[in-house]
Amino acid sequence: MIRKLSIWTAAHFAAVAVMAIAQTTTPSAAQQPGAGDPAQIDQGKVTYAQKCSHCHGPNMVNSGTITPDLRTVPDDKARFITTVKLGKSGKMPPWGDLLSDDQIADLWAYVSSRRNP
The missing domain is CATH 1.10.760.10 (Cytochrome c-like domain)
Known part of the structure; x- marks a missing residue:
């Protein structure tokens, strides 16, 4: 049970990290094509x-x-x-x-x- 919790926790933290990185590298609306410089x-x-x-x-x-x-x-x-x-x-x-x-x-x-x- 502890091992499964650790794997789940690690997977959860990895998903959160990926989302955080994606958020910081995604252009804002003002930088997206069509939004204007x-x-x-x-x-x-x-x-x-x-x-x-x-x-x-x-x-x-x-x-x-x-x-x-x-x-x-x-x-x-x-x-x-x-x-x-x-x-x-x-x-x-x-x-x-x-x-x-x-x-x-x-x-x-x-x-x-x-x-x-």
């Missing part, structure tokens, strides 16, 4: 404040009546990039000549991090 999100927030907030509202908060509420845009990176670069039907000017690809990618990281699903 915090530094890129921060840079996108700066670019947004400088270039986009005058129409889309500070911190992406607006009524959505004149310009879209960007917190509700579809999760479609290609569409977002195209709209930013080329503009949209006279409602939004093109920014492709004013923003670099990196700045637009940073904007996407920021906007997608604040989306309301």
Whole structure:
């Protein structure tokens, strides 16, 4: 009986150790693919404040009546990039000549991090 208890205890401790190691090596939600790089999100927030907030509202908060509420845009990176670069039907000017690809990618990281699903 004592031997079985020792084997069970050793197995239990081994399982706990494996779980502890897995927890410390698993990336956090902010580091997982698709969650966005915090530094890129921060840079996108700066670019947004400088270039986009005058129409889309500070911190992406607006009524959505004149310009879209960007917190509700579809999760479609290609569409977002195209709209930013080329503009949209006279409602939004093109920014492709004013923003670099990196700045637009940073904007996407920021906007997608604040989306309301």
